[in-house]
Amino acid sequence: MPPTEPCFPEADFSVPIRSVRRALGLAKVFRVTERMTLRFESTFTNALNHTNFAPPATQIDVPATFGVLSAAQTAENAGNRTGQLALRLDF
Secondary structure (H helix, E strand, O other), X not given: OOOOOOOOOHXXXXXXXXXXXXXXXXXXXXXXXXXXXXXXXXXXXXXXXXXXXXXXXXXXXXXXXXXXXOOEOOHHHOOOOEEXXXXXXXX
């Protein structure tokens, strides 16, 4: 009969890396004529500008830095706050 639980607790051997990403979006529709509307949109990622750290160092042969969170993530991985504005004309 196979075991239902792993032989060792996996949570003890993995470090969860948590990123805090709060997005914010606003939109407003303006009616220009009966058939034409103008839509203004703004979206922001990491709206609270919370620092998200990059994964820890994994070189086990350097014990001084192994497992240390020493750098922030880049903008592509939810780093600093970014925003976007858009204006759309529907007719």
